[in-house]
Amino acid sequence: MQVTVRVERSTGTASYSVDTKAQQTVLDVLFYIQNELDETLSFRCSCRVGMCGSCGMVINGKEGLACRTGLDRLGPVVTLQPMRHQGRIKDLVVDMGDFFSKYEAVRPYLTPRPEVQDPIVASPRSKLREAIDLGLECISCGLCLSACDVMTAVPEFLGPAALNRAYNLIADVRDDARDRRLAVVGQARSGVWQCHTHMSCVEVCPKNIAPTRAIAQLKQKLIVRRFMGHRERPIPKLQYIVKEGG
Amino acid sequence: MRTESVDILILGSGGAGLFAALHAYDQNPSLDILVVTKGLLGKSGCTRMVQGGFNVVLDPRDSIERHFTDTLKGGRYINDQELAWALVKDAPETINELETRVGCFFDRREDGTIHQKAFAGQSFDRTVHRGDLTGIEIMERLRDQVLGRGIHVLEEHRAVELVTEEDRVVGALVLDIRRGEFVGISARATLLATGGGPTMYKIAAPSLEKSEDGLALAYRAGALMRDMEMVQFHPTGLLAGAGRVTGSVLEEGLRGAGGYLFNARGERYMVHYDKEHLERATRDVVARAGYMEIMNGRHGPQGGVFIDVSHLGAAFVRKTFPGMVQRVKDIGCDLATGPVEVSPTAHFHMGGVAIDAAGHSSLLGLYVAGEDAGGVHGANRLGGNGVAESTIYGRRVGDALGREAMDLSLTITSEAEWERRAVHHTRFWRRGQGGNPAHLLLELKGLMWDRCGLVRREADLIACQESLEELEARVEHLSVGGDREYNLRWGDALNVESLITVSQMIVRSALVRTESRGSHYREDYPHEDHAHWLKTVYVQQSSESKTMQTMTRDIAFTRHIPEELKEVVNDVVPR
Numbered sequence: 001m002q003v004t005v006r007v008e009r010s011t012g013t014a015s016y017s018v019d020t021k022a023q024q025t026v027l028d029v030l031f032y033i034q035n036e037l038d039e040t041l042s043f044r045c046s047c048r049v050g051m052c053g054s055c056g057m058v059i060n061g062k063e064g065l066a067c068r069t070g071l072d073r074l075g076p077v078v079t080l081q082p083m084r085h086q087g088r089i090k091d092l093v094v095d096m097g098d099f100f101s102k103y104e105a106v107r108p109y110l111t112p113r114p115e116v117q118d119p120i121v122a123s124p125r126s127k128l129r130e131a132i133d134l135g136l137e138c139i140s141c142g143l144c145l146s147a148c149d150v151m152t153a154v155p156e157f158l159g160p161a162a163l164n165r166a167y168n169l170i171a172d173v174r175d176d177a178r179d180r181r182l183a184v185v186g187q188a189r190s191g192v193w194q195c196h197t198h199m200s201c202v203e204v205c206p207k208n209i210a211p212t213r214a215i216a217q218l219k220q221k222l223i224v225r226r227f228m229g230h231r232e233r234p235i236p237k238l239q240y241i242v243k244e245g246g
Numbered sequence: 247m248r249t250e251s252v253d254i255l256i257l258g259s260g261g262a263g264l265f266a267a268l269h270a271y272d273q274n275p276s277l278d279i280l281v282v283t284k285g286l287l288g289k290s291g292c293t294r295m296v297q298g299g300f301n302v303v304l305d306p307r308d309s310i311e312r313h314f315t316d317t318l319k320g321g322r323y324i325n326d327q328e329l330a331w332a333l334v335k336d337a338p339e340t341i342n343e344l345e346t347r348v349g350c351f352f353d354r355r356e357d358g359t360i361h362q363k364a365f366a367g368q369s370f371d372r373t374v375h376r377g378d379l380t381g382i383e384i385m386e387r388l389r390d391q392v393l394g395r396g397i398h399v400l401e402e403h404r405a406v407e408l409v410t411e412e413d414r415v416v417g418a419l420v421l422d423i424r425r426g427e428f429v430g431i432s433a434r435a436t437l438l439a440t441g442g443g444p445t446m447y448k449i450a451a452p453s454l455e456k457s458e459d460g461l462a463l464a465y466r467a468g469a470l471m472r473d474m475e476m477v478q479f480h481p482t483g484l485l486a487g488a489g490r491v492t493g494s495v496l497e498e499g500l501r502g503a504g505g506y507l508f509n510a511r512g513e514r515y516m517v518h519y520d521k522e523h524l525e526r527a528t529r530d531v532v533a534r535a536g537y538m539e540i541m542n543g544r545h546g547p548q549g550g551v552f553i554d555v556s557h558l559g560a561a562f563v564r565k566t567f568p569g570m571v572q573r574v575k576d577i578g579c580d581l582a583t584g585p586v587e588v589s590p591t592a593h594f595h596m597g598g599v600a601i602d603a604a605g606h607s608s609l610l611g612l613y614v615a616g617e618d619a620g621g622v623h624g625a626n627r628l629g630g631n632g633v634a635e636s637t638i639y640g641r642r643v644g645d646a647l648g649r650e651a652m653d654l655s656l657t658i659t660s661e662a663e664w665e666r667r668a669v670h671h672t673r674f675w676r677r678g679q680g681g682n683p684a685h686l687l688l689e690l691k692g693l694m695w696d697r698c699g700l701v702r703r704e705a706d707l708i709a710c711q712e713s714l715e716e717l718e719a720r721v722e723h724l725s726v727g728g729d730r731e732y733n734l735r736w737g738d739a740l741n742v743e744s745l746i747t748v749s750q751m752i753v754r755s756a757l758v759r760t761e762s763r764g765s766h767y768r769e770d771y772p773h774e775d776h777a778h779w780l781k782t783v784y785v786q787q788s789s790e791s792k793t794m795q796t797m798t799r800d801i802a803f804t805r806h807i808p809e810e811l812k813e814v815v816n817d818v819v820p821r
Contacts, residue, residue: 021488023577028490035684039735040728046290047453049494049573051382054289067490068576089424090732096286100393109394110349110387119345121358129351136351137382140289140389165390174346 003071005029007041008081009091014038026059026066026078030092042091050206053141056083057092063143063204083146085155099142102158106166106184111177120174131171135164135214137207144201144211156190160201160211163192167214170221182225185218192218247664248422251432252280252398253651255418257405257460258439259283261293261633262616264388265640266437266647267397268348273648279397280431282420284404284440284455288389291441292452292617293636296381297497297569299352299373300637301630302337304360308370310334317631318808320367320528321596321624322764322774324473324782327805328821329622332603333631336638341374344637349387352376364502365629367528371502373630378497379569384633402732403429404459406671406740408436408467408612409659415467415612416657419667423737426730428671430664434654435611435647438464438599439640442617444477446745446752447592448695449493451483457741458748460618464599465747470608471785472620474748475755475766476596478627479700481507481532483591485548486577493591496553496570496581498629501525503566505555507536508585509544515551530626530765533590537700540589552585590700594632595748596623596765597755600784605643608786611654613647615639621782625764673722674739680725683738690717690745698753703769707757714753718746750794755783758796776814 005016016033027045034041045055048067055066058081060074071078082088087095122129144160151157158166166185169175185191192215201211254270256263259281267281284290303310313334318325341360344350352374353361365373376383392399402423409417409432417432440463443456465471482496501507507525509515519535520527527535536551546552555563560582564571567581574581598620605613616636623631674680697710721743726736761775762768781798788795803811804821 023487023489023491025489025491028488031490034734035682039682039726040733042732042734044285046285046455047295048490049295050576051379052285052289052294052453054286070576070578090729093424093732104393107394109390110347111394112347112349116346118342119352119360122354123356123358124354125356126358129354132351137377137379138386139382140386169349172349172351174349 004077006079020071024071026069027055042093044093053139056141056143063147065206083142085145085151096142099145103162106162107177107181108165110175113174113176116174132168135168135209138209143204147200147204149198149200150194154194157194158190164211164214167218186222247428247430247661249430251658253278253434254647255431255433256281256437259287260291260441261636262640263439264392265637266615266644268391269641269644270648271395281399282403283401286401287399288385290455293633294381294385295453296633297378298499299375299380299630300633301372302341302374308372312369316368320626320628323808324801325624326621328603331805333622333638337634340638348391350383363499365498366501366526367628378567407667408463410467411657414610417659424732426733428668430659432658434656435651437613438618439615440618442595444592444595446690446694446749448691449483449589450592451480451493451495457744459744462744462747465787468787468789470600472600472782474597474751474785475759476625478529478594478765479533479590480593481529481536481590482553482588485550485587485589500555504558505553508552509539510546511544515539528626534700534767537590546587548587550587550589553588554585556583594627596627604646613643615643674724674726677725680723681720683724683742687742694749698756701767701769702756707753711753714750751785754794754796755785758783
């Protein structure tokens with residue numbers, strides 16, 4: 001299949017004509033261009049199977065991973081742009097520093113409760129995990145931030161991935177930094193209140209995560225806290241969830 | 247040139263590199279630690295790509311002795327027993343730390359305890375996992391913890407040379423890929439944790455930026471290397487035509503759960519190769535069987551064999567292997583309802599830098615952890631022991647670095663010396679018209695697949711060696727143009743250079759080992775020869791002539807003599 005590939009490069013839009021084969025993806029096309037047509041083209045990738053989240057870009061106007069976007073879905077003209085709301089290093093390579101500084105702001109790392117000394121006992125059906133499991137497997141690719149409509153008006157907005165991570169930890173009984181994290185996500189200018197539930201993030205997430213859902217949960221927690229003080233549902237006591245003796 | 251000096255320089259940001267950074271930091275937060283990574287932090291490399299899971303003894307009915315003997319049996323008894331023992335012994339506490347301190351959450355059984363699934367070559371179901379894409383959880387959470395500690399990281403920087411002074415490694419010359427400039431980094435201690443990744447084969451599984459840089463760097467610096475002939479081919483690499491998904495692994499749990507392998511005639515061919523274990527034989531056996539079927543013409547339209555899990559029930563497959571189902575769906579097939587064409591795919595390098603159980607190499611100041619190291623897995627790695635190695639050894643070596651780094655002196659390399667060394671790595675730029683490194687890589691991949699792959703013969707290996715010399719000479723005629731910033735072609739040239747160096751070690755070692763063992767199969771010596779080959783093949787660059795030297799040494803049975811070796815090995819000799 002003959003495909004015209006328009007790439008929004010640092011130097012302007014470049015157009016390439018590529019003869020593609022079955023089962024090829026946008027990433028395959030980029031390699032072909034770089035290897036055979038224009039050695040100066042730059043893009044980023046690593047795993048090529050949707051696990052590392054390095055090759056996010058805007059493909060025919062919509063965010064996607066180059067390695068998981070098959071050409072058969074795209075038609076005879078493919079337009080490739082770097083992700084939005086992020087600085088550009090070169091061509092399709094963006095600086096993910098902004099994405100990760102937002103991510104870091106929510107304290108994305110487990111702050112372990114010292115009394116948790118062994119893996120918790122948590123049935124797959126338990127309420128304990130259900131909430132979190134839906135939001136795990138984020139590969140921090142940045143597509144959700146690129147697609148987020150709020151970012152245009154409010155560049156400080158923490159964005160879907162960071163808030164989704166924050167919720168996962170706030171809902172995690174093993175974590176000890178719940179209050180500090182809630183304070184971060186509740187900030188007026190950068191926090192959850194900026195989200196207007198457009199669900200653009202949900203549409204583009206390659207892992208089928210729904211950050212909007214996590215954001216809604218966070219809003220609910222903040223409202224409960226506001227009106228009921230700290231009398232929200234208590235964190236389960238550890239003796240019920242820690243396996244005895246290990 | 248930019249220069250830096252640090253206490254600990256960590257090359258690589260996979261499971262080994264990041265766990266080492268955390269442990270070194272936690273031992274002594276005042277240490278100046280720098281992580282250098284070829285891609286984005288925690289995103290490049292192969293721990294991230296782990297699918298199946300992590301072998302660990304958690305069940306009281308299992309034992310670390312059993313995990314140990316399974317590992318030795320899988321490695322066909324040429325593992326370094328001390329290294330393999332450290333692996334199985336540290337596995338439970340590593341999983342505990344990942345769950346309770348790092349923040350991972352692995353899949354649970356109905357009763358709420360950690361689920362362990364079946365993998366090949368194991369006497370007990372001991373593989374811990376998160377769905378069928380376990381590496382994402384491990385790397386995201388390790389990365390989060392590194393962010394939390396504020397450890398200094400240089401992303402999209404690659405080491406091109408280790409700097410030695412006498413028999414000491416004193417730092418590394420690093421290329422800043424984004425700017426196209428070099429950085430000279432002096433360090434008291436340097437950890438090599440770039441991961442192996444044998445991508446010099448036509449069909450290969452590792453992430454695309456992998457080029458065994460760490461092994462090439464260590465060899466050129468004079469480190470002692472071992473088991474380089476031992477390259478693992480995974481039996482079920484997906485075939486997706488000209489797409490780059492080709493070669494990616496369909497995880498071992500599919501065979502563990504009872505998946506079948508068929509040839510194009512619809513025969514379950516494993517019956518002819520391992521009647522007892524069938525599809526659950528170890529990777530070396532199953533991969534070679536598939537290769538033989540393919541070479542004998544019983545292959546499908548893409549030159550592969552077929553994996554079929556549909557008899558397990560579509561609902562079960564979709565629930566248990568959602569990542570695999572999705573990947574196969576991406577290429578237009580359905581794993582849950584029918585056969586999928588697969589091929590053996592180059593997956594893992596058992597060989598690497600010779601180390602002790604604290605990660606010391608033969609060069610003072612150079613530590614090695616993860617796939618860059620050799621000896622843990624012997625002649626064949628068990629599925630699920632790979633991410634175990636990278637994380638367990640990351641922890642162990644991180645602890646050693648934290649304890650020892652300040653006892654090593656800091657030697658600052660002069661700016662003039664850095665500049666002198668950098669010139670060599672920019673030589674591709676001085677040429678006008680020259681070869682394309684991407685084309686050279688394709689030639690290398692074809693050569694290694696045909697002549698030094700799953701089935702090896704003396705004549706092929708000698709021919710391969712000669713061809714590699716020719717390819718090596720052609721590296722000097724590659725040319726790179728355009729801007730230096732984020733220049734992928736320059737990266738390709740450096741990659742193919744590393745891969746040729748490592749390929750030469752593979753071929754040389756494969757010629758030395760005149761028997762068949764584990765992943766190394768010699769058609770001209772088709773049997774395992776315990777009487778003569780319970781040995782390690784070492785490779786080292788001669789410090790005077792700069793030529794490749796090989797030597798062999800008997801395996802030290804320091805802990806255990808397997809039943810089937812009792813006739814040829816007498817006593818355990820503790821180290």
